[in-house]
Amino acid sequence: MRYHDNIARSTEHLRAALPLMTRQRAALHPISYAVWYEFVSAINPPLSQAVLKHTAQGATLDEAQTWALYREHIGESLSSSDAEESRRLSEGLVRVLDTMAASAAEAGQETARFDNSLNNWVEQLLSSPSQQTHQDVLQELLNGTREIRGAMAVLQSQLAQSRHEISTLRDEVQKARSEALTDALTGLANRRAFDQQLSACMSNSPAQAQQEAPCLVLGDIDFFKRINDSFGHGFGDQVLRIVAQTLKNVAADQALAARVGGEEFALLLPTASLGQAQLLAEKLRSTVAAGRIRRGNVAQDIERVTISMGVTQWQRGESANSFYERADRALYASKHGGRNCVTVLEAQAA
């Protein structure tokens, strides 16, 4: 998932995006919402520039332009499940907006009618000295006021209902966002969250060569297939959850812990020396190796679980792929070196 604003920020973006969206010629659908959300949250500079270019001198975006901007600057980064979730939530948003717009229009008509009546009544009062006319007009005024009060009460309750729906939608957006970044089995960050953090880490890394750059620790459970084959997939899952918990404990607040593949894990340290990353990897390796995992209620320990690790540090200017591949090479050096060990690969030596 590419969006990680908290509720307050995303509500601000929603408020900023809605008026912009409704000003365009394109319909209010998930695609236009994605374009305007990314525009107002400034997370996608190329998209923002393209939008500004298209909307220079008061021009508005039509359907085809909106889709083209989406395809060129957003589309490929969204998975189909994101798109489906986004479609569902945006439909909800459009429904709420439609209801609010209809209620506001109705209340507006009601107020205009009342205003007309008021003018008539004032004219009648001023032009007729008759007591009876005065009484009739006052009665009509009373009835008219009751009606407008009733219409306002309906509008207020519809607005309260819309507020409630928006708040539910906001919660759903938040939940969807968090689910899209979390590995369902282990609760760790998933590969997508990891990739996002990795590129954020690389772009936020200080330019000075003497400051520490991000380090990456990759770990892969040894002979995991054998664990699955011997004790079943359910037990394999349990092992994955326990190793993930160990990762979380070891990483604490020093590193992002993620499950990046079936039985493959990663620790991303935003700023650390290679030595510190190696120490963390060693701590993780030894903690996993020292643990014993019990199968259900059977009071019998299985063979210990071990994990092989690869460690490296980002070299300024290199791509995320090259950084990740070096950590992977270090990991496979550990596998070929007998497993249950840590291999460190420096960028210059790779």
Ligand SMILES: Nc1nc2c(ncn2[C@@H]2O[C@H](COP(=O)(O)OP(=O)(O)OP(=O)(O)O)[C@@H](O)[C@H]2O)c(=O)[nH]1
């Ligand atoms: N239980 C369970 N197994 C999984 C999951 N994802 C992948 N696997 C299994 O993980 C196993 C990985 O096996 P291999 O890639 O052969 O690796 P390995 O047996 O750990 O061997 P080495 O890595 O060489 O030590 C496969 O049997 C996959 O089916 C999962 O979510 N749950």
